[in-house]
Amino acid sequence: MNPILAVGSVAFDSVKTPFGEVSRVVGGAATYFSVAASFFADVRLVAVVGTDFSPHLARVFGNRRIDLSGLQQLPGETFRWKGEYGFDLDSRETIYTHLNVFEQFQPVIPEAYRDSPFVFLGNIHPALQLEVLNQVRGPRLVGADTMNYWIERTPDALRQVLSRVDVLLINDSEARELAGEANLVKAARVIQAMGPRTLVIKRGEHGVLMTRPEGGFFAAPAMPLEEVFDPTGAGDTFAGGFMGYLASCDVVTDATLVRAIIYGSTLASFAVEDFSVDRLLRLTPDEIGARFAGFKTLTHFDLV
Amino acid sequence: MNPILAVGSVAFDSVKTPFGEVSRVVGGAATYFSVAASFFADVRLVAVVGTDFSPHLARVFGNRRIDLSGLQQLPGETFRWKGEYGFDLDSRETIYTHLNVFEQFQPVIPEAYRDSPFVFLGNIHPALQLEVLNQVRGPRLVGADTMNYWIERTPDALRQVLSRVDVLLINDSEARELAGEANLVKAARVIQAMGPRTLVIKRGEHGVLMTRPEGGFFAAPAMPLEEVFDPTGAGDTFAGGFMGYLASCDVVTDATLVRAIIYGSTLASFAVEDFSVDRLLRLTPDEIGARFAGFKTLTHFDLV
Numbered sequence: 001m002n003p004i005l006a007v008g009s010v011a012f013d014s015v016k017t018p019f020g021e022v023s024r025v026v027g028g029a030a031t032y033f034s035v036a037a038s039f040f041a042d043v044r045l046v047a048v049v050g051t052d053f054s055p056h057l058a059r060v061f062g063n064r065r066i067d068l069s070g071l072q073q074l075p076g077e078t079f080r081w082k083g084e085y086g087f088d089l090d091s092r093e094t095i096y097t098h099l100n101v102f103e104q105f106q107p108v109i110p111e112a113y114r115d116s117p118f119v120f121l122g123n124i125h126p127a128l129q130l131e132v133l134n135q136v137r138g139p140r141l142v143g144a145d146t147m148n149y150w151i152e153r154t155p156d157a158l159r160q161v162l163s164r165v166d167v168l169l170i171n172d173s174e175a176r177e178l179a180g181e182a183n184l185v186k187a188a189r190v191i192q193a194m195g196p197r198t199l200v201i202k203r204g205e206h207g208v209l210m211t212r213p214e215g216g217f218f219a220a221p222a223m224p225l226e227e228v229f230d231p232t233g234a235g236d237t238f239a240g241g242f243m244g245y246l247a248s249c250d251v252v253t254d255a256t257l258v259r260a261i262i263y264g265s266t267l268a269s270f271a272v273e274d275f276s277v278d279r280l281l282r283l284t285p286d287e288i289g290a291r292f293a294g295f296k297t298l299t300h301f302d303l304v
Numbered sequence: 305m306n307p308i309l310a311v312g313s314v315a316f317d318s319v320k321t322p323f324g325e326v327s328r329v330v331g332g333a334a335t336y337f338s339v340a341a342s343f344f345a346d347v348r349l350v351a352v353v354g355t356d357f358s359p360h361l362a363r364v365f366g367n368r369r370i371d372l373s374g375l376q377q378l379p380g381e382t383f384r385w386k387g388e389y390g391f392d393l394d395s396r397e398t399i400y401t402h403l404n405v406f407e408q409f410q411p412v413i414p415e416a417y418r419d420s421p422f423v424f425l426g427n428i429h430p431a432l433q434l435e436v437l438n439q440v441r442g443p444r445l446v447g448a449d450t451m452n453y454w455i456e457r458t459p460d461a462l463r464q465v466l467s468r469v470d471v472l473l474i475n476d477s478e479a480r481e482l483a484g485e486a487n488l489v490k491a492a493r494v495i496q497a498m499g500p501r502t503l504v505i506k507r508g509e510h511g512v513l514m515t516r517p518e519g520g521f522f523a524a525p526a527m528p529l530e531e532v533f534d535p536t537g538a539g540d541t542f543a544g545g546f547m548g549y550l551a552s553c554d555v556v557t558d559a560t561l562v563r564a565i566i567y568g569s570t571l572a573s574f575a576v577e578d579f580s581v582d583r584l585l586r587l588t589p590d591e592i593g594a595r596f597a598g599f600k601t602l603t604h605f606d607l608v
Contacts, residue, residue, distance in 0.1 A: 296607060
C-alpha cells in the first residue's frame with residue numbers, strides 16, 4: 001500500500017448550472033482528489049484553508065483515509081470561486097476567483113510525508129509544484145495536473161516540473177496548447193518528450209485518452225448519464241480515482257494503468273451527479289464496483 | 305447475405321484542409337456509404353449524377369459489390385459542394401452547394417431492388433426518403449441519416465420517415481436538436497419514441513454512442529490517428545461499414561450491432577486518411593481486420 005501525498009487547493013465554490021444553484025459549498029481540486037483517492041489509498045493532504053473552513057473539516061475529510069496533518073489553517077477566508085455553466089454544461093464562465101489565504105500558500109511537507117511513494121501535484125503555480133518536489137525523497141510515481149494559465153504565463157517553471165513528472169493529467173485543449181500541435185497523437189509525443197512517460201488526456205463528457213507504456217493508446221468513454229448535475233471537480237475526481245487505484249497496486253503496469261483510467265472515470269461519473277463532493281461523500285464501494293463493471297458492458301465487444 | 309438498397313447523393317467535392325486542397329474530387333454521402341458497405345455486402349445504389357461523372361464510374365464503383373442499375377445519369381452537371389476546415393478539423397464552413405442535377409432527383413427504385421432486405425436512406429429530403437420507403441416491400445431493416453436542415457425545415461415529413469426507420473444514425477448536435485433535449489441519454493429516449501429502436505449518435509473525433517436492444521448504451525471511441533487528412537465523408541463511411549457488416553450477418557443482435565459499430569468506426573478511420581474516397585479505394589480486407597482488432601486493444605480492460 002502506497003500513501004499519496006496530494007497538494008492543491010481546497011475552496012468554497014458557488015456554482016450555477018441549468019439544474020440549480022449553490023453558494024459557498026466545499027470545493028477545490030485537492031478536495032475532490034483526496035475524497036476520490038481515499039476510496040483506494042491513504043491520502044496525505046497538503047493545502048491551506050481559512051478559519052471559516054473549520055465547520056466542514058470533519059464532515060468532508062473525517063472518517064476517511066485522509067491525513068490532515070499537512071493541512072494549514074490560516075487566519076482569513078478560504079479560497080473562493082464562482083462559476084456558471086451554459087445550458088449544455090459544455091461551457092463554463094468564471095464569475096470570480098478570490099484567492100484569499102491561498103495567496104500565501106507555501107506548501108510545507110511534514111517530515112512524516114517526505115517519503116511518500118506517490119505524489120500528486122494539483123493544478124497550482126509550477127513554482128509551488130517544484131517546491132513540493134524539492135521536499136520529497138525519491139517518490140516512486142509523481143502525477144501532476146496543470147492548466148492553460150500556467151502553460152501561457154510560466155512556461156519555463158512548468159517545463160522544469162514536467163521533467164520530473166511521471167504521469168501528466170490535462171485536458172485536450174491544454175495538451176494541444178502545451179505541445180503547440182492540433183493533432184492529439186502528435187501532441188502526446190511532444191509532451192512525453194518533455195518528461196511524463198504517461199499522458200492522460202481528459203476530454204470531459206467524451207472520456208479519456210491515455211498513452212501506454214508499450215506505445216499506442218487506451219481510450220475510455222465517459223459513462224452516459226441521465227443526470228449530469230454539476231461537472232465541477234470531475235477532472236480532479238478522475239485524477240483521485242486514477243492515482244488512488246494505482247497507489248493501491250503493487251506495481252504500475254499497462255494493466256493497472258488501464259484499470260486506473262476506468263476507476264478514475266467511475267469516480268468522476270459519480271461526482272457530477274450532485275453539487276460539491278456530496279455524491280462522493282455518500283458513495284459506497286459496492287456502487288464503485290458496479291459502475292466499474294458497467295464500463296466493461298459499455299465498451300467491450302467480441303471479435304467474432 | 306442481404307443486399308442493401310442505398311439512396312443518397314453522389315457529388316463532386318472541393319475541399320480545403322490545413323493539409324492540402326483538392327478540387328472537384330468524387331464525394332457525396334452515398335458514394336462513401338456504398339464503397340464502405342461493399343466490403344461486406346452487395347450494394348444497390350440509387351442516386352443521380354450528371355454526364356460529367358462518366359469518367360469516374362468505373363474507377364470508384366467498378367469491380368466492387370456495387371450494382372449501378374439504379375444510378376440515374378441526367379444531362380447536366382453533378383451535385384457540387386465546396387467546404388473548408390479550420391486548423392483543428394473541428395469546424396467546417398460550406399463555401400457553396402450547387403445541387404445541379406440533384407435538384408431533379410426522384411428516387412426510382414428498379415423492380416429488382418424493391419425486395420431489398422436492407423435499406424439505407426441517406427441524408428436527403430425526408431419527402432424523398434418517404435418515396436423510397438413507399439416503393440420497397442417489407443424490408444427487414446431500414447437505416448437512415450438526416451441533418452439539422454431537415455430537422456428545422458421539414459419536421460413533419462421527417463417524423464413520418466422516423467416512424468418507419470429501425471436505425472437512425474445522426475450526429476450528437478442533431479440528436480439534441482431533434483429531441484429538444486441537451487442530455488444525450490434523455491435525447492436518445494425521446495428519439496426512440498419517434499420510431500427508431502436503435503439510435504447511433506456520431507460524435508466525430510470523439511467516437512460513437514449506440515442505444516442497445518436490451519437498454520443501456522455501447523460506446524466506441526474514434527481511433528486516435530496521427531494523420532487526419534480530410535474528415536469529409538467520415539460519418540457516411542461509418543454508416544456504410546455499420547450497415548454493410550449488419551447486412552452480412554444472419555441476424556441482427558446486440559452482439560452484431562456492437563461489432564457493426566466497430567466496423568463502422570474502422571472504415572471511417574481509414575476514410576479520413578486521404579482526400580475523397582481514395583483511401584477506401586485502396587483499402588484491403590486485411591487492413592480492415594487489423595484495425596478492427598486494434599479497437600479491441602484500444603478499449604478493452606480486465607476487471608481484475
